[in-house]
Amino acid sequence: MTATLKPSRPARLSRYFIIPGLDTEKGEHITRVIGTVVFGLYIAASTASTANNEVTVASSITAAYLLYGLLLLYGQFDRWMRPVPRRIVSIIVDQAFYGAVLYAAGEISAPFLFAPICMSLGAGLRYGRGYAVIAATTSSIFIVAATMTSSYWQHQPTFVSAYVCATCIIPFYIFRLTDVMALMLRTDFATNIANRRGYSENLDDLCKIAQRDVTSAALVFVDLDGFKKINDEKGHAAGDAVIAAAAACLVSQLSRFGAPARIGGDEFAITVDKLENHAELENAIDKVLTEMREIGRRNNCALSASIGVFYFSAELPVVQKFVAAAADELLFHSKNSGKNQCTTSTGRLFTAEGKLVSQEEKSHADAIMV
Numbered sequence: 001m002t003a004t005l006k007p008s009r010p011a012r013l014s015r016y017f018i019i020p021g022l023d024t025e026k027g028e029h030i031t032r033v034i035g036t037v038v039f040g041l042y043i044a045a046s047t048a049s050t051a052n053n054e055v056t057v058a059s060s061i062t063a064a065y066l067l068y069g070l071l072l073l074y075g076q077f078d079r080w081m082r083p084v085p086r087r088i089v090s091i092i093v094d095q096a097f098y099g100a101v102l103y104a105a106g107e108i109s110a111p112f113l114f115a116p117i118c119m120s121l122g123a124g125l126r127y128g129r130g131y132a133v134i135a136a137t138t139s140s141i142f143i144v145a146a147t148m149t150s151s152y153w154q155h156q157p158t159f160v161s162a163y164v165c166a167t168c169i170i171p172f173y174i175f176r177l178t179d180v181m182a183l184m185l186r187t188d189f190a191t192n193i194a195n196r197r198g199y200s201e202n203l204d205d206l207c208k209i210a211q212r213d214v215t216s217a218a219l220v221f222v223d224l225d226g227f228k229k230i231n232d233e234k235g236h237a238a239g240d241a242v243i244a245a246a247a248a249c250l251v252s253q254l255s256r257f258g259a260p261a262r263i264g265g266d267e268f269a270i271t272v273d274k275l276e277n278h279a280e281l282e283n284a285i286d287k288v289l290t291e292m293r294e295i296g297r298r299n300n301c302a303l304s305a306s307i308g309v310f311y312f313s314a315e316l317p318v319v320q321k322f323v324a325a326a327a328d329e330l331l332f333h334s335k336n337s338g339k340n341q342c343t344t345s346t347g348r349l350f351t352a353e354g355k356l357v358s359q360e361e362k363s364h365a366d367a368i369m370v
Contacts, residue, residue: 028126033073046108194260199269203320223267226301227266234301246305258274278346325355
């Protein structure tokens, strides 16, 4: 049984940035301008003590890069470049600037040797792993070109080799570490499926998918009936075994439709994003109901499941709060109707808050038809 988790999205990684706001594109532009001004002041101070052609060239390159940063900050490129190519061009220009300064300034650029690595990490955390690959690759190319042709760096071959390897490899090791951390934060270790944090992120993704295509999306809530009695009478070890078996059942029967998650003690959710038809999902849920009873029989206890299935609809709000409330209402309808059954949203009415409307309340003005 494996965890069904998606890679962490860049927008959720703002906590990895030391500077607040750097996880946004505008924050990147502001930091670029500030960093360039700081570097320009450093170059100016270096010019006072070491005036030569290389420093003059570096000053000119810095001035041009500052102009580029200001144009980005004020959105001058937004008019004729879409976000993806704009970000790629920005990454290439950033790394090209540092390569040019490394070539022109030589030893003076040494205090900023960490810059390419920071640029690669920032691009990856901000926009995704693909951008980190682009940044690290272009960084290595520009650094190799600069150091092989620079009169200063040609005399430092061992350092240059180590530096090129570091700028290329370190970002990927760090991203591997953040992947492991993200997986740990989003995994329920008793069942090895997503925990409530993972579920919340999956549901957020699901709502975005449903805004484009509601026909492929659904949310399934599962609650184990009789689990508390198992814990009380047989102990927590037996309860953990039942939970693990129930999770394995959900993975086996429903993971082809979406991502299972444990969202509470004996509560599970499946964010369905691969729905082709309702009957196929409901047939799989029938197998889940049968297998849950079998898990109880194997553990010499009474166990069943109450299930609620909310199908996304163009007539209903596609937001987390409403969808979760509606699925929860359907689950409790199953539980209050005798347990060991599934209730779907097909043909049912909900209020604007996601509350299930009874037959007697169908005339209420705020009821919405699925």
